Amino acid sequence: MNKLIGFEEELISLLKSLKQNTLANSILVSGSKGIGKSLFINTLIKEFIKSRVNHDKLNHHYSLLEKNIHPNISILKKEFDEKIKKIKNFIAIDQIRKLNKFSRETSIINNLPKFILIDSADDLNTNAANALLKILEEPKLNTYFFLLSHQPSVLLPTIKSRCVKIRLSTHNFTNFKNILISQNTSEDEEVIKFFFDITNGCPGLSSTYDLEEFLSIFDKLTYSIADFDSFSDNNKYLVNLFSNFSNEKLQIFLSILKFILFTLAKVKHNINILDNYLSSNVKDILKVSDKMSIDLINKKLEYLINNENDLFTYNLDKKIFMINFFAEK
Structure with missing residues (x-):
């Protein structure tokens, strides 16, 4: 997992609420595409696990996180369609049904809540969005939903009303530069300036070029x-x-x-x-x-x-x- 650069205040605030068990069950994290929303939430989860798990077991948990197979974490994205050999255009209701089952199951690991990451909520079709709303209306104990959104205006108002809202702003040039250097994307100052301008400070977009x-x-x-x-x-x-x-x-x-x-x-x-x-x-x-x-x-x-x-x-x-x-x- 890449090291999070930026968003320190937001991370500290959410982590404090999570540790004190005062965090709402549904959190909407919005920001431009490529800003680092997924990395932000994964870092939050990693830091929380670090505070709850014995030191000798940390590497095991980190390994599960890196491989996206941690039993307490479910990540929902658009699926690959085997018939047409392409990623689907939306998140379908069947995926939400599986998610509902996961949210109702008892946590396998004691002392750890379950985390559900929807990346991104913008991709939910109408049926999936309505099914998710029903789940959010009946929050399960010790289960947290993180909805990532590039464009919150497309989400159902009723979904947004159920969530605590966190807005991640675009990076300043210093953070943007440090992120690209840390990812070995480029160390050329002029190239970094160019990508800062055309991506509006969203480093995740630069990695695709x-x-x-x-x-x-x-x-x-x-x-x-x-x-x-x-x-x-x-x-x-x-x-x-x-x-x-x-x-x-x-x-x-x-x-x-x-x-x-x-x-x-x-x-x-x-x-x-x-x-x-x-x-x-x-x-x-x-x-x-x-x-x-x-x-x-x-x-x-x-x-x-x-x-x-x-x-x-x-x-x-x-x-x-x-x-x-x-x-x-």
Whole structure:
């Protein structure tokens, strides 16, 4: 397990309540995707176990935690669908039923409560969300539910009302830098600044990128967006490249496209991005701002926002999707 960097005050507060048996049974932990919500809760559980278990048995418990097989902990995520060989789009009601059974069982290890981690609650479909609500309405003694959410606004209001709410803010640059260095992601100051800017201080997102590839594509995207020749060599290269990406990888780069466009929109509205960003790569967006009108920026943004969901839901042709994006005038 990686070492938690940041969120010290939140960790101390929750751990104190847990030790004093004053913590609510249901806790909603929200924050941007990649901020470290799962690591935060796993660290909380690890520290609590450390306070309750004999020292000579700690390594055994830590080993179970690392392998995600600790008998007192259940982690709920979207499952892999063997039929289509893909991860499902949602957490289904059958998973909640299994979770309910786990929550009712007596703890195998004396002196330790049971912990249920739902990562993320945003992925619950309607039936699963309603089934979870019924469980939360009848909390079991010595059982704690931690609901992780990137976007709490999509959760049922009745679920949110049952939970104590903890909000984890984005990291400052110092913490972000230390996290990336500790994970051997990069020690290059300029690279770290770049990822800090484009991920909005969410280090977990950086680990999904190939740094050299990402920087190269980012620079090409910045200039392609403002290229009035829809069929320039650079645009053709990006269209062919993106058409061969997996859905997950393409989603990442579409989010970067939107980041560039939103940044250009800020420039057009006289917001000084030099005050907002650290990276020279991101500041290079300024160089193309004069080549695009605010109307064109809005058209390209609207195209992405209106069509991205259909692209992945209906498995549309990625090449045509990108050609149409660059053709927007």
